[in-house]
Amino acid sequence: MAGVITNIESIRPAKIRTRSLRTGEMTDLNELCGTFLEMYGLKLGSVIKESLIPVASHAKAHRGALQRDLRYAITCLHAVGSAAVCASGLGLGKSDVTKRMVDRSASGVQGVGLHEILKASGNAVAVIAAAEGERVKPGEAGGNPARFRGEVFGPEALLPALKAKEPPADVKTIHIVSDDVDGTGKATEGLNNSVTAAVYTQSRVKPLPDEYMIKLISSRELPAHVNTESPPEVIVDAFANVHGVPRERLNFFCLNRKRHDAIMNEIAGKGPNFIMDKDGDVMPAVSAAIAQYVFENGYPLHGVVANVGGAAEAGLVLPVVWRGGSTLLQFASKKALKSNNWEDRLNFDPKETSSIRKFGFEPGSQYQLTDFFDDPFADGIAVYGANTDVLWMDPYAPANKGLIGVKFGLDGVTAHAVEISSNGLAEILHFVFDYAENRKSTESLLTPFVTVLLNLKDAKEVESHIDQMLASNSERLRREICQEYYLATDFVDGKIRVDEPTYASLREEGKSQRFFAADDAILNSVKSKKPEWFTGD
Numbered sequence: 001m002a003g004v005i006t007n008i009e010s011i012r013p014a015k016i017r018t019r020s021l022r023t024g025e026m027t028d029l030n031e032l033c034g035t036f037l038e039m040y041g042l043k044l045g046s047v048i049k050e051s052l053i054p055v056a057s058h059a060k061a062h063r064g065a066l067q068r069d070l071r072y073a074i075t076c077l078h079a080v081g082s083a084a085v086c087a088s089g090l091g092l093g094k095s096d097v098t099k100r101m102v103d104r105s106a107s108g109v110q111g112v113g114l115h116e117i118l119k120a121s122g123n124a125v126a127v128i129a130a131a132e133g134e135r136v137k138p139g140e141a142g143g144n145p146a147r148f149r150g151e152v153f154g155p156e157a158l159l160p161a162l163k164a165k166e167p168p169a170d171v172k173t174i175h176i177v178s179d180d181v182d183g184t185g186k187a188t189e190g191l192n193n194s195v196t197a198a199v200y201t202q203s204r205v206k207p208l209p210d211e212y213m214i215k216l217i218s219s220r221e222l223p224a225h226v227n228t229e230s231p232p233e234v235i236v237d238a239f240a241n242v243h244g245v246p247r248e249r250l251n252f253f254c255l256n257r258k259r260h261d262a263i264m265n266e267i268a269g270k271g272p273n274f275i276m277d278k279d280g281d282v283m284p285a286v287s288a289a290i291a292q293y294v295f296e297n298g299y300p301l302h303g304v305v306a307n308v309g310g311a312a313e314a315g316l317v318l319p320v321v322w323r324g325g326s327t328l329l330q331f332a333s334k335k336a337l338k339s340n341n342w343e344d345r346l347n348f349d350p351k352e353t354s355s356i357r358k359f360g361f362e363p364g365s366q367y368q369l370t371d372f373f374d375d376p377f378a379d380g381i382a383v384y385g386a387n388t389d390v391l392w393m394d395p396y397a398p399a400n401k402g403l404i405g406v407k408f409g410l411d412g413v414t415a416h417a418v419e420i421s422s423n424g425l426a427e428i429l430h431f432v433f434d435y436a437e438n439r440k441s442t443e444s445l446l447t448p449f450v451t452v453l454l455n456l457k458d459a460k461e462v463e464s465h466i467d468q469m470l471a472s473n474s475e476r477l478r479r480e481i482c483q484e485y486y487l488a489t490d491f492v493d494g495k496i497r498v499d500e501p502t503y504a505s506l507r508e509e510g511k512s513q514r515f516f517a518a519d520d521a522i523l524n525s526v527k528s529k530k531p532e533w534f535t536g537d
Contacts, residue, residue, distance in 0.1 A: 003248060003268040005276065017051040025072065032073040036116035037433070039473060040080060040109065041442035045412055045432035047072070053292045055323050055424040064379030065124065065172045066200055067421045070117070071381045072429065074200060077113045078385030079406075079415035079431045081196040084109040085181060085387045086406040087446040091190030098188040101451055104145035104484065106180040106196050108448040111147050111479045118154035118174075125154030126174035127162045129205035132182075132313040145450070147178050148486040149207060156494070175205045177315035183280040187387050193280050194387040194405075199318050201380030201422070203373045209355045212337065213311040214345065215281065216328040217304035217320055218242065219288040227366045228330040232267045239272070239302055247271030249299050253284035254307035258340040263306040272305075273297065281309045285317040286384060286418070287392035289325055290426055301392070308332050308345065315372060319382045319420040327369035331356050377422055385417040393418065393428075403428055408439055450480045450522070459521040466525050478533055481526055485519075495535040498523065 021029065030044055037044060066074075089102035118124045128151045152159050161167040176198055181187060183194030214228045216235070220242040226235060240247050250272035254260050268274055275295060277284070281304060287293055288301040295301065303325075311331065320327050333352055336344035348356070348363045356363050370376040384390075386403045394402030406415045412434040420426040435442050449469045456462050469477045482489065482496060488503035489496050507519075527534055 003273040005274045021047040036113040041436045041445040042433040045434045048430040050428040052426040057423040060377040061423040062379045075419045078196045078383045078417045081106045081110040082385035082387045084446040087443040094188045099184045115153040124172035125158045129175040130177045132179040143487040179313040182282045196385040199382045203375040203378035206372045208311045210312045212332040212334045214330045219325040222326040252305040259337045263342045283392040289320040289323045329367045380422040382420045462521040
């Protein structure tokens with residue numbers, strides 16, 4: 001009997017322990033987050049923790065500062081990042097400009113916020129090891145604002161620890177895989193399943209090229225003989241065996257893309273069901289890892305099958321491994337798959353081959369997600385903040401329950417995020433933030449400085465506003481400038497070096513709406529007012 005193919009949007013599980021954070025926990029959270037919350041006109045009201053179905057800790061799992069001291073603060077960071085998304089771009093309509101606004105809002109808050117949290121901790125620094133954003137997607141210029149690969153956070157004096165072969169024992173070094181907004185287009189359209197997403201780990205992370213990857217993900221460990229190139233019959237039987245269910249009870253996810261149609265229909269013809277979505281392949285994998293939320297046939301999502309998505313954000317599904325599952329990967333040709341023919345997936349052109357090999361990988365080889373982490377079970381957390389309602393986390397919950405999107409009210413903001421630790425424990429945190437003044441003031445403060453500057457009419461206005469921003473929060477402006485122009489900048493001893501030929505080339509090609517007169521005014525003004533931020537070397 002052939003399986004059913006449906007869409008997540010056509011769907012509207014058991015919760016375990018729920019409690020408010022204790023007084024001591026709230027005090028610690030305020031100490032770490034108070035400064036950055038104040039920057040955005042927010043005060044911490046209350047936090048409720050909802051523990052999800054636990055799993056046995058992996059024998060290799062570590063528990064350290066990230067889980068013990070920082071997990072609530074970093075989860076709070078993502079909740080505020082989601083609030084910024086909703087304040088600046090939710091439901092404005094999908095375009096390259098609005099998508100950039102959404103990404104800019106999330107990356108700005110999460111960049112500044114993480115920096116302030118780690119400064120407050122006093123003994124931790126972090127670096128972005130892999131990030132989604134550079135890859136050019138249909139209808140986009142590429143290089144959307146992002147917490148970009150190589151961006152660092154925390155006390156300046158401790159940053160050398162990130163490059164040390166053996167970091168000092170008293171300094172916690174954190175490596176981050178980030179997609180500041182997974183489902184950017186969904187956020188601009190006000191659709192479900194848009195999140196802020198990142199994995200924070202004390203393991204070093206191998207950087208990945210921003211190419212495509214075939215992803216085969218199971219919430220339970222698959223046999224060693226199964227890989228992304230296994231025949232559909234073998235894949236289906238392996239899933240049925242490890243999950244202990246008949247073929248027709250298996251629930252799989254893949255993105256609703258024409259390139260997947262042929263292989264998806266072949267697999268569905270052998271019994272399994274597919275639940276699709278047009279964007280965002282991170283939360284389906286997270287839902288499968290938690291294995292708590294059931295669908296129409298009474299079974300949870302068992303995995304992600306016959307799916308091609310971005311390689312740079314593959315590490316965002318590390319919780320699948322933490323909770324005992326498998327994540328199998330293989331590079332795929334982005335260019336060849338434009339034909340929407342699944343058979344072309346491994347027909348790499350020379351540029352793609354060079355890009356993949358530059359990072360030390362082979363185009364046709366099979367990989368496990370654990371290959372990209374020196375110690376995949378090192379102390380770590382993964383956090384996913386709900387910009388909009390995340391149906392994957394509770395498809396049949398009432399509209400006001402589950403992992404729901406940000407809501408701005410008269411007196412404050414409610415925001416929700418799921419956090420999973422490397423020891424396998426998972427919980428949803430429900431945040432209530434009070435306005436320091438009022439809703440209008442908070443929404444204004446959540447609007448990125450760069451968004452304000454890009455909407456000004458002339459250089460004099462830009463200069464005047466930059467003066468105000470420097471007086472208000474110079475670190476915020478510096479970081480937003482870096483996140484906006486990272487394709488044409490790099491860093492030398494902590495200073496910004498503008499790659500003038502790259503900038504000129506991007507401007508000349510018109511690859512992005514941002515390379516026009518307003519950008520020249522912004523960069524020229526900042527360089528003249530803050531020359532110490534820049535170097536010509």
